[in-house]
Amino acid sequence: MLKVSDLAKRLNLSESKIYQLVEEGKLAHHRFGGAIRFSEEQIAAYLDETRQEPVTVQRRTDPRPRLKHIQL
DSSP states (O other): OOHHHHHHHHOOOOOOHHHHHHHTSSOOOOOETEEEEOHHHHHHHHHHHHHOOOOOOOOOOOOOOOOOOOOO
16 A cells, blocks of 8 residues: 555655545545555556547648638
8 A cells, every 4th residue: 555655756746636636536545544545456547547548640641732722
């Protein structure tokens, strides 16, 4: 189980950002008394939820330059 400070270091986030994610319900956690702890499974689930898939850019296949419309 990781402490807030340990998770912040691992994710390269501030401790206040970790607390914010907890309060917003975006990061699952365990509470033991006043202590907040995170399991590896909870961390993996958060990382899966925030994963961004790569974006592919469509390139034009027409080699002709585009003409701009000029208003007279």
